Amino acid sequence: MSRRLGAFLVLVAVGAYIVVPLAASARFSVEGAHGAFSLAAYRAILTQPAAWQSLWLSMRIGLATVGVELALVTWTSLWVRLHARHVAPLVDALVLVPIMVPVVVIVLGVTSSLRFLPAVLTQTPAILVAEYVVLALPYAYRIVDAGVGALELTTLTEASRSLGARWHRTALHVLLPSLKGPLLAAGAMTFALSLGEYVMASLLAYTTFPVWLQEIGASQATEAVAVSTLALVGSVVVLAVVVLSAGRTHRAELEQA
Amino acid sequence: MAERVALTSAQRPTTLWSAVGAARLRPYLGLVPIVVYVAIFLLVPAWGVLAGALTGSHHTPSLAALRTATRGAFAHALVVSLELSVTSAVVACVLGTATAIAIVTLGSERLVRIASSVAAVLANTGGVPLAFAFVATLGNFGAVTLALAHLGFNPYAHGFSLYSVTGLVIVYQYFLLPLMVLIALPALSGLRRQWREAVATLGGTPRHFWRYVGLPLLAPTLLAGLLVLFADAFAAYATAAALAGGVIPLVPLEIGNLIAGNVVANQANVGDALGLEMILVVAVTSVIYAVAQRRQLRWSR
Numbered sequence: 001m002s003r004r005l006g007a008f009l010v011l012v013a014v015g016a017y018i019v020v021p022l023a024a025s026a027r028f029s030v031e032g033a034h035g036a037f038s039l040a041a042y043r044a045i046l047t048q049p050a051a052w053q054s055l056w057l058s059m060r061i062g063l064a065t066v067g068v069e070l071a072l073v074t075w076t077s078l079w080v081r082l083h084a085r086h087v088a089p090l091v092d093a094l095v096l097v098p099i100m101v102p103v104v105v106i107v108l109g110v111t112s113s114l115r116f117l118p119a120v121l122t123q124t125p126a127i128l129v130a131e132y133v134v135l136a137l138p139y140a141y142r143i144v145d146a147g148v149g150a151l152e153l154t155t156l157t158e159a160s161r162s163l164g165a166r167w168h169r170t171a172l173h174v175l176l177p178s179l180k181g182p183l184l185a186a187g188a189m190t191f192a193l194s195l196g197e198y199v200m201a202s203l204l205a206y207t208t209f210p211v212w213l214q215e216i217g218a219s220q221a222t223e224a225v226a227v228s229t230l231a232l233v234g235s236v237v238v239l240a241v242v243v244l245s246a247g248r249t250h251r252a253e254l255e256q257a
Numbered sequence: 258m259a260e261r262v263a264l265t266s267a268q269r270p271t272t273l274w275s276a277v278g279a280a281r282l283r284p285y286l287g288l289v290p291i292v293v294y295v296a297i298f299l300l301v302p303a304w305g306v307l308a309g310a311l312t313g314s315h316h317t318p319s320l321a322a323l324r325t326a327t328r329g330a331f332a333h334a335l336v337v338s339l340e341l342s343v344t345s346a347v348v349a350c351v352l353g354t355a356t357a358i359a360i361v362t363l364g365s366e367r368l369v370r371i372a373s374s375v376a377a378v379l380a381n382t383g384g385v386p387l388a389f390a391f392v393a394t395l396g397n398f399g400a401v402t403l404a405l406a407h408l409g410f411n412p413y414a415h416g417f418s419l420y421s422v423t424g425l426v427i428v429y430q431y432f433l434l435p436l437m438v439l440i441a442l443p444a445l446s447g448l449r450r451q452w453r454e455a456v457a458t459l460g461g462t463p464r465h466f467w468r469y470v471g472l473p474l475l476a477p478t479l480l481a482g483l484l485v486l487f488a489d490a491f492a493a494y495a496t497a498a499a500l501a502g503g504v505i506p507l508v509p510l511e512i513g514n515l516i517a518g519n520v521v522a523n524q525a526n527v528g529d530a531l532g533l534e535m536i537l538v539v540a541v542t543s544v545i546y547a548v549a550q551r552r553q554l555r556w557s558r
Contacts, residue, residue, distance in 0.1 A: 007359035014356050014434070018379065021390040021431070024400035028393035072291055079287030087288065094295060100539055101303055102492035104509045105532040107516060109302020112309060112529070117297070134298045196384045198495035199509075203516045210385045214499055217389060225393045228386035235386075239378040 022232060029226035041226040051227075054212035058195050061125055061208065065132040065194040066187045069140050072133065073186065077145040078175065081153050095141040098134050103199045106131060110204070125206050132194040139193070140186040147182025151175070184241070192238045196231070303536070309529030326530035334506040335534065341422050341507065342490035345429040350483045352430065353437020354475075360438070361445045373442055379435035388499035391428045395419045420504050428496060433486050440485065444478040477552045484546040488539050508535055 029041050045051050080088050110131065114122050121127060156178070160170040176183070198210040207215070213231070217224040310326075313319025325331065360372045394401050395412075396419050405412055418424055448471060456466040494509040502510060508531055515528035 003362060007362035010355055010359035011363070014352070014359075017430070017434075020401065021387075021394040025390040025393040027400060072294060076288065076291045083287060084284035087284070091288065091291070094291070097295065098299060099488075100536070100543055101299065102494075102509065102532075102535050102539065104492075104494055104512045104516075105306055105535055106299065106302050108309075108512060108528055108532045109305040111516060113302050113305025114297075130298050134295065137295070192381070196386075198384050198498070199513070202498075203513055210495065213389075214385045217385070217499065221392075225389050228389035228393075231386040232382060232390060235382060236378055239381055240374075244374070 022229070025225045025229045025232075029222060029229050031222070041222040044220070044223050045227055050207075050212055054207050054209045057125065057207065058209040061128050061132065062191045062194045064126075064129045065136065066190045068129065069133045069136055069190045070144070070183055070187055073137070073140045073144045074148075074176075074179070074183070077141065077148045078153075078171075080145075081148055082157065092145075095137050098137050103135065103197075104203070106134070107200050107203045110200075125208075127204065128194075128197075128201060128206060128208070131200055132190070132197060135197070136190040136193045139189050143186040143189065144179070144182050147179050151178055188238050188241050192235050196235060306529045306532040306536070309526045310533035312526055312529075314526075322526035322530040323533070325527050326534060330506065331508075331511060331527070331531065334508050334511045337422065337506055338491060338508040339538075341425055341429075341505075342487050344422070345426045345433055345490040346483050346486035348426060349430055349433035349437050349486050350479060353434045353482070353486075354441050354479060356434065357438045357441035357445050360442065364446075369442060369446060373439060376435035376438040376442075380432050380439055383432045383493070384495040385499045387428065387431055388496045391419060391424075391431075391500070395424070395427065420501050422505060425497060425501060425505070428500065429490055429493065433490060436489065437482050437486060440482040441475075441478060444475055448474065477549045481546055481549040484542050484549070488542045491538060491542075492535070 030037055030039060076091065080091050110122075110127065114127075121130065156174055157170055160174045161167075165173070196210060197208070198214065201208040202211045202214065209231075213224060213227050216227075310322055311318055311320070313321050327335070360369060391399075393399055396402065397413060399419075402412060419428070452470055453463075453466050456470060461469075492509065494513070497505070497507055498510060498513065501507070512528050512531050512535075515531070
């Protein structure tokens with residue numbers, strides 16, 4: 001009995017550590033003059049053009065990153081499982097390489113070694129898209145590849161082909177629909193990652209949402225905390241979607257096994 | 258009929274390719290996009306850092322940058338960085354394992370599943386918002402600081418500061434602790450109840466169980482977790498920059514300063530040298546991790 005009590009107390013303490021900062025920042029953000037309740041901070045954010053501009057930039061970067069990421073990852077995973085099974089361990093290792101290189105080091109290399117690329121790629125936020133795809137690669141590839149692995153790939157493609165479908169029809173009408181769950185999970189994961197990324201955006205001097213947040217943090221504390229509360233809650237919601245939909249495919253995989 | 262169509266359409270490209278004599282290359286063709294992509298956007302920049310670190314001011318091979326990067330203020334930054342990431346990793350490893358044990362002890366299947374979902378979400382939080390949330394909690398006028406002061410114990414009067422290594426260690430637990438829970442839960446769930454009973458039947462106490470069965474079995478997992486946590490803390494930048502930019506010298510922040518343009522003439526390649534240092538630290542960690550993983554696999558068979 002005492003063991004269960006101890007375990008319970010540990011969980012309560014950890015739970016408090018997780019919840020208290022969220023509660024404290026929520027409370028701080030609605031505290032007006034003399035401790036009265038006030039939504040002034042939230043109103044102030046809504047009326048700042050810079051807030052909307054940075055959020056809009058972050059959204060566009062996020063969507064573009066998701067697009068490139070899913071195309072690259074889905075193509076590779078399908079190809080490996082259909083045509084090049086023996087190189088699967090190599091590809092698995094390749095997609096893990098980004099974890100080995102700290103983001104700030106990638107930025108160093110990007111500023112010095114990518115001059116051979118066209119300026120439209122390196123002198124615009126497009127470079128953030130290109131690099132965020134690299135940063136999200138390990139996570140996105142694992143999620144999508146697990147989904148592809150759970151499919152009866154050979155059966156599906158052969159059935160589709162024997163019904164007369166060309167490869168692009170097979171991909172569009174057979175494979176993509178059956179990969180909806182993993183693609184959604186990988187997409188949400190990638191989107192959350194690129195929306196929250198601070199290091200690269202700030203060092204390459206693009207005012208994305210987190211960079212803007214850090215900038216106002218110095219002068220407008222209440223507003224900054226208000227935005228942080230929203231951002232934390234928002235990213236928790238997005239990531240919950242990931243975990244739930246990824247969990248579903250995982251369960252499906254287990255049931256198949 | 259359908260069979261025949263499928264066969265011919267599958268075989269045609271193969272025969273064509275083998276006519277050219279490149280049939281063996283065909284499986285690698287579809288890998289071109291990802292290989293080229295990773296090469297351009299990851300390997301070329303990483304190679305640039307490596308080459309830069311070993312180049313002198315006159316484009317000749319030189320160790321001058323590396324020498325500068327391992328001396329004076331930069332050496333201090335490396336020491337503080339290691340201190341911060343080792344402390345955070347050890348604390349998170351202990352607390353995370355304790356939390357995972359608590360979860361398994363209370364353990365319905367459902368609780369374990371919910372806990373690992375929650376942990377997976379929290380392990381991915383961080384960045385600037387997390388820093389500000391903690392300013393509102395443990396900053397000079399944070400809710401918890403004020404509450405403690407009200408009870409007669411103002412932490413800031415006793416040498417605590419959120420904007421210190423101790424403060425960062427506390428903040429980092431927010432994403433490191435859940436990560437450790439995520440790593441430890443599967444291994445703990447794998448400890449069979451029968452083993453505990455076997456120890457009890459032989460007259461052993463729970464202490465004996467942990468000393469001779471539990472810990473030796475968990476050791477590789479705990480070591481692997483420790484290394485992952487260390488690498489995560491070592492590379493963390495955003496939270497540290499928002500909380501302690503300019504106050505605590507850390508290697509990633511120093512690199513950031515150099516990129517942001519505070520470059521003195523003879524420090525042009527010092528950023529690259531610091532980058533090389535970071536890559537080396539993470540690489541050594543990864544190698545030890547891979548070895549630990551192999552051991553763990555051997556046990557779980």
